Amino acid sequence: MKIHSETVLARDGKLEDKIVFGFSLLTLLTAAALLYALYGHQHSDFTAIPKPIRAALTSLSNAGEEIQIIREIEEYIPSIDSLSELGIAPFTPSALSTQIQFSWEQVSSCYVGTSVIGTKQYFVKLELPDLIDQPAKAYWFADAENQKSRAELKQLCIDSTITWHSAATFDNINTKTHAH
Amino acid sequence: MHINISSRLQNLRTLQQFLSVIALLTVSVSATAKLNIGITLHPYHSYVTNIVSDRANVMPLIEAGFNPHAYKLSPADLNRLKNMDAIVVNGIGHDEFAMEAIRKLNLPNLTVIEANAAVPLISKQGGKVHNPHTFVAIDATIRQVYTIARELGKLDPNNAKFFLKNALSYAKKLRTIKNKALENISPLDIGLIRIASTHGAYGYLLQEFGMTVSAVVEPAHGVSPSASQLQDTINKIKSANVQVLFTELNMPNQYVDVIENETGTRIYHFSHMTYGEYRDALVLEDMTHNLKTLVEALTYASETLNNGL
Numbered sequence: 001m002k003i004h005s006e007t008v009l010a011r012d013g014k015l016e017d018k019i020v021f022g023f024s025l026l027t028l029l030t031a032a033a034l035l036y037a038l039y040g041h042q043h044s045d046f047t048a049i050p051k052p053i054r055a056a057l058t059s060l061s062n063a064g065e066e067i068q069i070i071r072e073i074e075e076y077i078p079s080i081d082s083l084s085e086l087g088i089a090p091f092t093p094s095a096l097s098t099q100i101q102f103s104w105e106q107v108s109s110c111y112v113g114t115s116v117i118g119t120k121q122y123f124v125k126l127e128l129p130d131l132i133d134q135p136a137k138a139y140w141f142a143d144a145e146n147q148k149s150r151a152e153l154k155q156l157c158i159d160s161t162i163t164w165h166s167a168a169t170f171d172n173i174n175t176k177t178h179a180h
Numbered sequence: 181m182h183i184n185i186s187s188r189l190q191n192l193r194t195l196q197q198f199l200s201v202i203a204l205l206t207v208s209v210s211a212t213a214k215l216n217i218g219i220t221l222h223p224y225h226s227y228v229t230n231i232v233s234d235r236a237n238v239m240p241l242i243e244a245g246f247n248p249h250a251y252k253l254s255p256a257d258l259n260r261l262k263n264m265d266a267i268v269v270n271g272i273g274h275d276e277f278a279m280e281a282i283r284k285l286n287l288p289n290l291t292v293i294e295a296n297a298a299v300p301l302i303s304k305q306g307g308k309v310h311n312p313h314t315f316v317a318i319d320a321t322i323r324q325v326y327t328i329a330r331e332l333g334k335l336d337p338n339n340a341k342f343f344l345k346n347a348l349s350y351a352k353k354l355r356t357i358k359n360k361a362l363e364n365i366s367p368l369d370i371g372l373i374r375i376a377s378t379h380g381a382y383g384y385l386l387q388e389f390g391m392t393v394s395a396v397v398e399p400a401h402g403v404s405p406s407a408s409q410l411q412d413t414i415n416k417i418k419s420a421n422v423q424v425l426f427t428e429l430n431m432p433n434q435y436v437d438v439i440e441n442e443t444g445t446r447i448y449h450f451s452h453m454t455y456g457e458y459r460d461a462l463v464l465e466d467m468t469h470n471l472k473t474l475v476e477a478l479t480y481a482s483e484t485l486n487n488g489l
Binding site for chain 2: 046048049051054055057058059061062065066069087089095096097098099100133135138167168169170172
C-alpha cells in the first residue's frame with residue numbers, strides 16, 4: 001500500500017491577518033461609497049428655515065388658509081389693513097417686543113413683507129393660488145448681502161432673480177431631492 | 181316566437197331595473213359611508229375629532245396608555261391599520277412605530293396624511309432630522325389642523341367645506357388661548373429672560389412668543405443625563421443666567437431637583453399631550469394649562485430680573 005504524504009507548512013498567521021484586514025477595509029470602503037452615492041448628497045443643499053422668522057412663517061402659512069376661506073365666503077382678497085383689523089398674524093402688529101415686526105406690501109394676490117434682524121434682512125411672501133380651494137403658499141428669503149434692501153418691496157412679488165424657499169419644510173426637502 | 185322575444189325583453193327590463201336599484205344603493209351607501217381615520221398620537225385624535233365631528237370614525241392606532249417613543253406595533257394594531265381609509269401622522273420622528281409599519285405593509289387603500297407637510301420645521305442642517313414636537317405649539321397646531329382638514333376634504337368631498345369650517349372654528353379656539361396669554365405677557369419685560377428645558381419639546385411653543393431655549397438638559401427624551409453631562413448643564417445654566425426650567429408633567433426626574441438646588445432656577449411643568457385616554461378636549465385643555473404655566477414662569481422670571489436677584 002502506497003501512502004501519499006504531503007508536508008504542509010504552518011503559517012505564522014501574519015499573512016492571513018493582512019488578507020482579512022484588507023478585505024474588511026475593502027468592504028467598509030465599498031459600503032461607505034455606496035451609502036454616499038445613495039444618500040450622501042441628497043440633502044446637502046437643504047437650507048433650514050432661519051430661527052428668527054420661523055414663527056412668523058407659521059403664522060403666515062395659517063393666514064394663507066384663512067385668506068382663502070375669506071375669499072370663498074366673502075369673495076374678495078383682503079387688504080393688509082383688513083387682515084390687520086381682523087387680527088390675523090403676522091399682519092397685525094405684534095404684542096411682544098421679542099416678536100418680529102414686518103413691513104408689508106400687497107400686489108393683487110401676493111403679500112410680501114420684510115424685517116431687519118441683526119445684520120440680515122429677511123423677506124417673506126404669501127402667494128394665493130387662482131383657485132380658492134387650493135392652499136396658499138408661503139416663502140422666505142434671507143438677503144445677507146443687503147442687495148434687495150433698496151428695492152421696492154412690491155417688486156419682490158415679481159422679481160424672478162430671487163430664489164425663494166418654501167416655508168413648508170417638506171416642500172424644501174422634496175424639491176432638493178428631486179433636483180438631483 | 182313573439183311571446184319568446186317579449187318574455188326575453190321583459191327579463192332584460194327586470195334585470196336592468198334590478199341593476200339600477202343596486203347601483204343606486206351603492207351610490208347612497210358610499211355617500212353616507214363614513215371614513216375610518218386613524219391617528220398615531222393623542223393630539224391628532226383631538227384635531228381630527230374636532231374637524232370631522234360625527235361625520236367620520238376616528239380610531240387610534242395604538243391603545244391608550246402606551247409610550248409612543250419606544251412602541252412596537254402588535255398584531256391587533258396592524259389589523260386596525262388595515263381597516264383604515266386614512267391615517268394622520270406626525271411623520272417627522274414622533275410616531276416612527278407607525279411610519280415603519282406603513283412603509284413596510286404597502287397598503288394601497290390607505291391614505292397617509294402628513295400633518296406636518298406645511299409646517300416650517302425646526303430642522304438640523306441637512307434636512308433629515310426635525311424637531312417633531314409641533315403639536316405642543318399653538319400656531320404649528322393650527323397649521324396641522326388646516327392641512328388635515330384639506331386632505332380629509334379630498335377624501336370626502338361632500339364634507340370638505342364642513343371639515344374646513346370646523347378647522348377654522350378650532351383654530352379660533354386655539355388662538356383665543358394664545359391671545360389671552362399674550363395679553364398677560366405683553367406688559368412684562370421678557371427680553372432678558374433665559375430658559376432651559378429638559379428636552380426639546382417646547383421649541384415651537386416658545387418661538388411663538390419670541391423666546392428661545394438656552395439649555396436642553398436631556399441627551400434624548402426620557403434619557404437622564406450622566407453625572408458629567410449634568411454638571412455641564414448646571415454650569416451652562418449658571419453661565420447663561422437661566423431663570424426658569426421647563427420640564428414634563430408626570431415625569432419623575434430626580435436630576436431636575438438637583439439642577440433647581442444647584443442653580444436656583446425655578447421648575448415649571450408643561451404637558452407633552454401624549455398621555456392617558458384619547459380625548460377630544462385634550463389639546464384645548466392642555467394648551468390652556470401650558471400657556472397658563474408659561475405666563476406664570478415668565479412673570480416669575482421678569483420679577484426676578486427686576487428685583488436683581
